[in-house]
Amino acid sequence: MQTARLRSLQALGIFCGFAAGAWLGGAEAPIKLINPDISPVTVSLIMVFGVFLARWSVPAFVRGTSHVRYDVRQAPHLVVWAVLAGCMWAVANTLTIYAIRNVGLSIAFPLWNTNSLLGIFWGFLLFNELHYAGWKRWLGVLGGAVCMFGGATLLAIASSHQAAPGKATLGILAALGAGILWGTMYIPYRKAYLTGMNPLSFITFFTVGELATMTTLAVIYRGVTPLWNELVGARAVLFWLMLGGFVWVIGDLFQQYATKYVGISRGIPLSNTNQLWGLLWGILVFHELRGSGQTVYAQVAGGSLLMALGAVAIALSSATEREHSSWQDAAQREGKRYGVEGEYVRAGMEGRQFGAGPSDRTLLDWILILGTTALFVVLAVMARLPHLDIAIGWAVALTIAMLALLATCGIALWRTTRFR
Amino acid sequence: MASSTEPNDRLSLFRVIATDIHFWIPLIVLAGGLLLLDNLR
Numbered sequence: 365m366q367t368a369r370l371r372s373l374q375a376l377g378i379f380c381g382f383a384a385g386a387w388l389g390g391a392e393a394p395i396k397l398i399n400p401d402i403s404p405v406t407v408s409l410i411m412v413f414g415v416f417l418a419r420w421s422v423p424a425f426v427r428g429t430s431h432v433r434y435d436v437r438q439a440p441h442l443v444v445w446a447v448l449a450g451c452m453w454a455v456a457n458t459l460t461i462y463a464i465r466n467v468g469l470s471i472a473f474p475l476w477n478t479n480s481l482l483g484i485f486w487g488f489l490l491f492n493e494l495h496y497a498g499w500k501r502w503l504g505v506l507g508g509a510v511c512m513f514g515g516a517t518l519l520a521i522a523s524s525h526q527a528a529p530g531k532a533t534l535g536i537l538a539a540l541g542a543g544i545l546w547g548t549m550y551i552p553y554r555k556a557y558l559t560g561m562n563p564l565s566f567i568t569f570f571t572v573g574e575l576a577t578m579t580t581l582a583v584i585y586r587g588v589t590p591l592w593n594e595l596v597g598a599r600a601v602l603f604w605l606m607l608g609g610f611v612w613v614i615g616d617l618f619q620q621y622a623t624k625y626v627g628i629s630r631g632i633p634l635s636n637t638n639q640l641w642g643l644l645w646g647i648l649v650f651h652e653l654r655g656s657g658q659t660v661y662a663q664v665a666g667g668s669l670l671m672a673l674g675a676v677a678i679a680l681s682s683a684t685e686r687e688h689s690s691w692q693d694a695a696q697r698e699g700k701r702y703g704v705e706g707e708y709v710r711a712g713m714e715g716r717q718f719g720a721g722p723s724d725r726t727l728l729d730w731i732l733i734l735g736t737t738a739l740f741v742v743l744a745v746m747a748r749l750p751h752l753d754i755a756i757g758w759a760v761a762l763t764i765a766m767l768a769l770l771a772t773c774g775i776a777l778w779r780t781t782r783f784r
Numbered sequence: 785m786a787s788s789t790e791p792n793d794r795l796s797l798f799r800v801i802a803t804d805i806h807f808w809i810p811l812i813v814l815a816g817g818l819l820l821l822d823n824l825r
């Protein structure tokens with residue numbers, strides 16, 4: 365790959381990581397509007413419904429589902445990997461609910477945030493990431509991730525409103541378990557993108573595992589009839605939860621592109637800046653820290669600064685040509701193992717089109733786009749906005765900032781890779 | 785090119801996946817997560 369192309373892809377991946385942070389953090393906003401009486405498992409299930417719809421309609425809108433079929437014909441094994449990753453996500457997400465319940469957000473969040481450190485470990489061990497990177501880049505990535513971990517800890521303590529913890533050991537195990545599951549989930553991610561699969565294709569199968577696992581867990585934990593009654597009773601907030609799921613998918617999509625172009629060791633810590641955005645929504649829009657003491661504000665300022673410094677350190681430690689060539693070795697190994705055409709693998713890594721490929725959207729695409737839109741319109745009509753003290757001006761400002769990031773990063777992705 | 789999805793190809797595909805050590809790491813972690821979840825509820 366030419367040096368200029370490598371640099372532009374690295375810059376694109378880093379940009380995607382920051383955009384992912386904004387959208388993943390913004391996804392927390394609609395959830396804050398929800399009545400706490402609804403069980404966490406049901407909340408998670410409804411969000412996953414929204415995620416499922418978004419994961420099929422967004423790719424249909426951006427490239428058309430014929431591209432998904434085309435990708436699967438090239439690398440059919442990745443369907444299995446994507447479903448496996450989706451199952452892991454659902455189990456991890458359910459574990460976080462138990463973790464928060466047992467030890468509170470302040471302890472749970474930093475523990476599951478260790479996923480980025482595990483991501484760096486798997487990236488190095490299995491996919492040749494950070495090989496021949498030099499000590500400066502090692503320091504940038506590892507130091508940045510540790511810095512972000514410290515910042516996340518401070519922010520979580522500051523934003524915690526939890527009661528005294530009970531069942532502490534189980535809660536800590538749940539939080540660590542979620543971190544291990546999410547950190548290991550990046551193995552399928554990296555596997556897919558080294559082989560050349562398009563993120564838009566990967567997520568459509570990922571979500572099958574996600575929805576199937578979440579539905580099974582919800583049925584087991586709640587029972588069919590109580591679950592149905594709870595879903596019917598929650599119809600006034602279905603829109604907000606599914607909107608949260610939809611926004612989350614946009615963030616996740618950027619995270620997938622970041623993973624593809626800068627690897628898991630850099631992409632995941634960068635998208636963990638979502639905690640900063642979640643905190644911005646909490647403080648500015650929902651007045652969450654109103655009346656807090658100076659110590660809390662000092663923790664917020666210190667934590668935010670640490671996270672920002674960590675993210676900048678990682679962003680400045682992009683892969684060198686030598687490191688990238690070792691990624692290519694890992695990609696060749698994958699292609700050889702699964703019998704994927706070499707040119708398809710190379711084209712995927714370089715963010716360019718392989719072969720002619722399908723061009724038009726099909727009837728199925730329009731059905732997915734219009735069907736999802738219609739469903740969201742119906743849910744929006746049924747939705748009720750709870751009586752909360754919300755700063756609308758700040759909500760509009762943050763939404764505009766997120767949309768600006770979506771537009772600029774989307775344009776950059778289109779110009780550089782045509783969403784490859 | 786791995787473009788066919790005939791039964792024999794599918795079988796060999798699953799065989800290749802099953803012999804890939806990378807596959808067993810997330811699978812074992814997933815099984816551990818499910819066990820932990822079962823203990824928590």
